[in-house]
Amino acid sequence: MPHTLTRRTLLAAAGTLALAPRRTARAAQPLVLTPGQTEGPFYPVTLPADADGDLVRVQGAAARALGTVTHVTGRVLDRQGRPVPGAAVEIWQCDANGVYRHPRAPDQARFDSGFQGYGRTAVDSGGGYAFRTIRPVPYPGRTPHIHVAVIVPGTGRFVTQMYVEGEPLNARDGLLNGIRDPAARRSVIVPLRPTPAEPGALAGTFDIVLDL
Numbered sequence: 001m002p003h004t005l006t007r008r009t010l011l012a013a014a015g016t017l018a019l020a021p022r023r024t025a026r027a028a029q030p031l032v033l034t035p036g037q038t039e040g041p042f043y044p045v046t047l048p049a050d051a052d053g054d055l056v057r058v059q060g061a062a063a064r065a066l067g068t069v070t071h072v073t074g075r076v077l078d079r080q081g082r083p084v085p086g087a088a089v090e091i092w093q094c095d096a097n098g099v100y101r102h103p104r105a106p107d108q109a110r111f112d113s114g115f116q117g118y119g120r121t122a123v124d125s126g127g128g129y130a131f132r133t134i135r136p137v138p139y140p141g142r143t144p145h146i147h148v149a150v151i152v153p154g155t156g157r158f159v160t161q162m163y164v165e166g167e168p169l170n171a172r173d174g175l176l177n178g179i180r181d182p183a184a185r186r187s188v189i190v191p192l193r194p195t196p197a198e199p200g201a202l203a204g205t206f207d208i209v210l211d212l
């Protein structure tokens with residue numbers, strides 16, 4: 001019995017020691033605040049009837065959206081890394097042919113009726129959100145991106161854009177490179193990789209850290 005106690009005490013001590021440096025490192029490296037970005041000209045004037053978190057399926061549409069299905073998930077956090085309760089996340093983007101659903105956007109007649117173009121979801125208790133959308137594509141003057149807004153009750157609306165790692169046009173995109181701080185710029189560039197969740201689909205994680 002004394003042997004067991006000693007061993008247990010040692011294990012407990014080892015656990016404490018192992019945790020201590022991690023705590024210190026965390027305190028020394030605050031989270032990178034997600035940089036804000038312009039909303040751009042194509043936030044929807046009217047929200048689609050179907051405005052849920054699955055942009056690939058539109059209620060009543062015969063076909064699903066064109067493009068590569070992409071799961072975008074993440075968490076809305078404050079600067080301490082705590083979930084932001086009650087937040088809602090919106091995304092909007094152009095369809096697989098580079099057309100926005102917006103009366104002033106070019107080529108409205110060509111907009112993919114199987115693509116929702118916009119979606120909104122509330123975060124869960126851990127600050128998590130999830131969208132099923134398409135991999136963003138380039139359009140004249142812009143590298144692929146997804147517009148993102150976070151609404152926090154009592155605080156306001158935060159707007160940014162999410163980019164895709166490895167896109168050749170990233171190097172020349174004025175808005176992306178307008179984020180001068182390299183860590184802040186990296187924080188909005190997300191790797192998209194195949195996911196076991198859905199055959200042929202991609203997935204990426206975009207955590208949004210607010211100045212709260």
Ligand SMILES: [Fe+2]
Pocket residue numbers: 040042142145147
């Ligand atoms: Fe855009």
